[in-house]
Amino acid sequence: MISFHQPAKSDALCLLDAANLPTADLTEAHLNYFWALTDQQRPVGIVGLQPFAPYGLLRSLVVSPCRRNQGVGTRLVQHAEAMAHRMEIAELYLLTSTAQEFFENFGYRAVKRNRAPEPIRHTQEFCSLCPTSSQLMRKYLRTK
Numbered sequence: 328m329i330s331f332h333q334p335a336k337s338d339a340l341c342l343l344d345a346a347n348l349p350t351a352d353l354t355e356a357h358l359n360y361f362w363a364l365t366d367q368q369r370p371v372g373i374v375g376l377q378p379f380a381p382y383g384l385l386r387s388l389v390v391s392p393c394r395r396n397q398g399v400g401t402r403l404v405q406h407a408e409a410m411a412h413r414m415e416i417a418e419l420y421l422l423t424s425t426a427q428e429f430f431e432n433f434g435y436r437a438v439k440r441n442r443a444p445e446p447i448r449h450t451q452e453f454c455s456l457c458p459t460s461s462q463l464m465r466k467y468l469r470t471k
């Protein structure tokens with residue numbers, strides 16, 4: 328059965344490292360807002376959120392290579408957005424150098440880095456971990 332759970336740090340590191348996504352800033356506290364989609368208790372993908380309502384940073388989206396193109400990434404993004412909405416996040420940001428078109432399909436649009444709100448600009452992903460060439464994207468979520 329497929330379900331969402333908070334991932335173990337070791338599982339998150341394993342999936343992220345394999346996809347060359349940043350892990351240097353990852354703490355146990357971050358994991359309170361990370362979700363793994365598990366199949367028969369094995370994580371097949373994860374996504375994370377750094378909430379600074381009304382802003383949020385979607386991060387660390389990765390799907391196990393053997394489970395790609397089966398809708399797992401889509402379900403993870405939709406779940407993170409639903410959780411963000413519940414946390415009264417109205418603007419969701421992300422940085423990507425690998426999946427801009429994937430996120431465009433969900434309504435994210437490229438924005439200049441200097442348009443990032445202060446809390447997003449102060450995240451380690453933004454300041455140092457993601458290359459300056461990575462694209463900042465934003466999506467306005469429907470508010471209540």
Ligand SMILES: CC(C)(COP(=O)(O)OP(=O)(O)OC[C@H]1O[C@@H](n2cnc3c(N)ncnc32)[C@H](O)[C@@H]1OP(=O)(O)O)[C@@H](O)C(=O)NCCC(=O)NCCS
Binds near residue numbers: 388394398421
């Ligand atoms: C990007 C990623 C999360 C997508 O997950 P997934 O489970 O394969 O995606 P889904 O099955 O839900 O969606 C598949 C669709 O997205 C497209 N897609 C998948 N990865 C893509 C990418 N990197 N760029 C553009 N489109 C992509 C597929 O072509 C497919 O399109 P189609 O439905 O028109 O055929 C996955 O490829 C991955 O883990 N990549 C490595 C890590 C990464 O780049 N993460 C994003 C960091 S910001």
